[in-house]
Amino acid sequence: MLTSHRQREETQSRLTLLAKIHRLKDLKITAFSFQQRDTERHLWVKPFKNGCRCPVCERRCPIVRQAQEARSWEDVAILGRKTLFWYAPKEILCPTHGLVQEKIPWAAPYARITYRLEFRICALCQIMTQKAAAAILKMAPSTLSNCLHRVITRVRTGHTIRGLVTLGADETSTLSNCLHRVITRVRTGHTIRGLVTLGADEIAYCKGRK
Incomplete structure (x- = not known):
């Protein structure tokens, strides 16, 4: 019993150290391993106090079932080792959006x-x-x-502008390298969205919708 308790404490301390090294706050490490001749660090994780949320409304919902196979996400390399997160997402039942896969907080x-x-x-x-x-x-x-x-x-x-009705543009200043700062008045549907600043790509898109 004492040996088993010590092993659990050692495992927990290693997981806590890994979480601090990776600066993880919204997820918890449940297991880890080193693979590919110690060049890859594989971490089995789960959401911490923010799981089972609908990806649309972010409401916490009851679990229907959990995926049989875990998915992997690549994270930032730490100490020269490639890092991968592993997790089996849950299917949840949202009262509004029905049966959906839970939102993944880290990706x-x-x-x-x-x-x-x-x-x-x-x-x-x-x-x-x-x-x-x-x-x-x-x-x-x-x-x-x-x-x-x-x-x-x-x-x-x-950032796509939806439901564009009218667009008015006025050049206010010229910046370096022939870049122009344009203040525009955009009206979408029955709502006038005040004064906003658009980039060159968005202005070209809006002109094509006039």
Whole structure:
């Protein structure tokens, strides 16, 4: 009994240390292993106090069943080792949206990498080449490029102006390198959304919808 208790305490202390090294707050490590000749760190995790939430309304819902196979998400490499999260998502029953898979707090829907790795990829690619960023993050350059374009596409899709009716634009100032700051008045449906600032891509999109 005493030996078993000590083993549980040692295991728990290792999991706590790993959680501190990875700075995990919204998820809990339940098990870990090292694979591929100790070059990969595999962590079995679960949401901590924020699981079983509907991906649409974020309401906590009752569990219907849990997936038989665990999914993996790649996280930021720590101490030169590639890190992967493993978790079997649950199916929940939302009163509003029906039977859905629970929201994954650390990654976007259908993503294979975590939010933290997405942020690191975007930050590094702003100051260096994709090849150099891939070497730092222990990723293949083609994989990093695909992940970067998925993030950009998802963010741009979320900022699309829907139901555009009218658009008025007025140039207010000219910045360096022939960049223009444009203040626009956008009306969608019966709502006037005040004064907003649009980028060149959004302005071109709006002009095409006039």
